[in-house]
Amino acid sequence: SQQGEEDPQALSIQEGENATMNCSYKTSINNLQWYRQNSGRGLVHLILIRSNEREKHSGRLRVTLDTSKKSSSLLITASRAADTASYFCATPLKTSYDKVIFGPGTSLSVIP
Amino acid sequence: KAGVTQTPRYLIKTRGQQVTLSCSPISGHRSVSWYQQTPGQGLQFLFEYFSETQRNKGNFPGRFSGRQFSNSRSEMNVSTLELGDSALYLCASTSSGYNEQFFGPGTRLTVL
Numbered sequence: 001s002q003q004g005e006e007d008p009q010a011l012s013i014q015e016g017e018n019a020t021m022n023c024s025y026k027t028s029i030n031n032l033q034w035y036r037q038n039s040g041r042g043l044v045h046l047i048l049i050r051s052n053e054r055e056k057h058s059g060r061l062r063v064t065l066d067t068s069k070k071s072s073s074l075l076i077t078a079s080r081a082a083d084t085a086s087y088f089c090a091t092p093l094k095t096s097y098d099k100v101i102f103g104p105g106t107s108l109s110v111i112p
Numbered sequence: 113k114a115g116v117t118q119t120p121r122y123l124i125k126t127r128g129q130q131v132t133l134s135c136s137p138i139s140g141h142r143s144v145s146w147y148q149q150t151p152g153q154g155l156q157f158l159f160e161y162f163s164e165t166q167r168n169k170g171n172f173p174g175r176f177s178g179r180q181f182s183n184s185r186s187e188m189n190v191s192t193l194e195l196g197d198s199a200l201y202l203c204a205s206t207s208s209g210y211n212e213q214f215f216g217p218g219t220r221l222t223v224l
Contacts, residue, residue: 033212035215040218041217041218042116042202042215042217043202043204043213043215044215045214045215048211048212090213099145099157099160099170100157100204101157102154102155102157103154104154105154105155
């Protein structure tokens, strides 16, 4: 099964609302990364949080990491229609650091 | 710096044929990873190359192979194509382990 699992699978919100996505993983990690993918295109790196960090911000993005629960959350504040995309969490395996495992993703729709 | 480039962007093949996809990483990046993305299976790790050596491999049959050249450019080859090989193939490069990956736009392969 997947190393990372996002929740929910799909999310639909109104423009201006906040969107929260969660990710759970199974094994020990050095860092956890979030990526965005617009329909059928390549992935864009959003933010990387290291295992010794609990929270990280980048613009309208806020990521938290709870290593005791093996979970992370991505919060997008004041969402825009342009935020419509799929969001993936990814974890490089600690035993094989360039083997990165992606979760199934959360599909976010922001309605104008 | 130029981003990760992948060629071709679109490809249509028939069952039984073989295909070669190419990826040029960001200048200075020595690690190149390949992923297969399908609606049913999501993003799956194929393999990762560093300095012309395959360091990591996902759970794909031997029909999927790859290589990396001395200039870090990488190719992946799929022989005896099956309908289920239809997917978006993504390549990503990174400067070193544990860091963010930079993705190319992908090659959309359709097998008829």
